[in-house]
Amino acid sequence: MSNAAAAFVRTSPVAAMPPPRRHSGAVGWLKDNLFSSPLNIVLTVLSVLLVVWITPPLVKFLIIDAVWDGASRVDCLPRPEHPEVGACWAFVIDRINFFTYGFYPVEQRWRVDAFFALLAFGIGWMAWLDAPRRDIGAFYFFIVMPAASIVLLLGLPEIGLPRVSTTQWGGVLVTIVVAAVGIVASLPLGIALALGRRSRMPAVRLFSVLFIEFVRGVPLVTVLFMASVMLPLFVPESWTPDKLLRALVGVALFSAAYMAEVVRAGLQAIPKGQYEAAMAVGLSYWKTMRLIVLPQALRITIPNIVNSTVALFKDTTLVFIVGIFDFLRTIEAARIDPNWATPVTSTTGYAFAAVFYLIFCYGLSRYSRMVEARLAAGDKR
Numbered sequence: 001m002s003n004a005a006a007a008f009v010r011t012s013p014v015a016a017m018p019p020p021r022r023h024s025g026a027v028g029w030l031k032d033n034l035f036s037s038p039l040n041i042v043l044t045v046l047s048v049l050l051v052v053w054i055t056p057p058l059v060k061f062l063i064i065d066a067v068w069d070g071a072s073r074v075d076c077l078p079r080p081e082h083p084e085v086g087a088c089w090a091f092v093i094d095r096i097n098f099f100t101y102g103f104y105p106v107e108q109r110w111r112v113d114a115f116f117a118l119l120a121f122g123i124g125w126m127a128w129l130d131a132p133r134r135d136i137g138a139f140y141f142f143i144v145m146p147a148a149s150i151v152l153l154l155g156l157p158e159i160g161l162p163r164v165s166t167t168q169w170g171g172v173l174v175t176i177v178v179a180a181v182g183i184v185a186s187l188p189l190g191i192a193l194a195l196g197r198r199s200r201m202p203a204v205r206l207f208s209v210l211f212i213e214f215v216r217g218v219p220l221v222t223v224l225f226m227a228s229v230m231l232p233l234f235v236p237e238s239w240t241p242d243k244l245l246r247a248l249v250g251v252a253l254f255s256a257a258y259m260a261e262v263v264r265a266g267l268q269a270i271p272k273g274q275y276e277a278a279m280a281v282g283l284s285y286w287k288t289m290r291l292i293v294l295p296q297a298l299r300i301t302i303p304n305i306v307n308s309t310v311a312l313f314k315d316t317t318l319v320f321i322v323g324i325f326d327f328l329r330t331i332e333a334a335r336i337d338p339n340w341a342t343p344v345t346s347t348t349g350y351a352f353a354a355v356f357y358l359i360f361c362y363g364l365s366r367y368s369r370m371v372e373a374r375l376a377a378g379d380k381r
Helices: 025-033 038-064 089-101 106-127 134-154 172-197 202-216 220-234 243-268 272-280 285-300 302-322 327-335 345-375
Strands: none
Touching: 089 106, 089 172, 089 327, 089 345, 106 134, 106 172, 134 172, 172 202, 172 243, 172 302, 172 327, 202 243, 220 243, 220 302, 243 285, 243 302, 272 285, 285 302, 302 327, 302 345, 327 345
């Protein structure tokens, strides 16, 4: 090769060119996600118009014209100098303790605060995927924390904690207890029922199918009614369980039936080769499920599991039908207080409830997205 020809041979790769502006940055994101087709353009414009239409009056009612300080209904009534009155947040601030603790004795409410702290610590330990000694965290969350919570909330006179009946519980306390018990109990029960429905043992499969189909065939209100009203008719009075305990069992069994179908969908998505590979290396049925199948099935169904969890958290409001004072029930009771009877009291209470449920449900949704992204990192090409 001549020197003239060799002079044109590159010894290093050409530097990568930046992507076209219309496919990168904010402009590219808008084009790909909001204006990628005529239908998307129409939907984007309609969504923007809807937000513009709804947001100003909401901000005006909830923030700008809202009453933040007051001692009675008089402060939340229209006045000549303030003819338009927004949300009466003074009502919420005044009744926030009732919304949180219900009728729990004032001098013992520190026990509820301690329960919230224990629960938050346990959730944080388990939710932090890189936390140290998560095995100890699981022992704390499933063994230590429930036992300590029962002692704290119900009381134990032997150690100086007066007993507090569950009829005095209410508000956020009841909502958190019902949701936590339902969520924690529904997943293992749902997994057991899903495996039972796929079992080769006829008795186990028949029981699982009958239970799942029966529970899924009736509304939660019916399950709560049966647990709270009909159950005492079939057992001696001395054996009748606590009203809240009956509701907890009803919610847990109801959510477990739905969770079983969610888990079964994940099990059906696992290729048959995974089972055959596990059998080829000599793994037993339970090791196959614990080490190979269930981790993959649960990862696949994370969105559906979270969806069922969010639905359960919102369905806790139905326990007021059987006479339990949950968070929404305390708002219902407080809004008819003559001391705070104004045209905006009910709306403010429901707005406060909406914000409460939105924060919790959105937090669950965002955490599940984070877990999905972390578990799917190995699937990216």
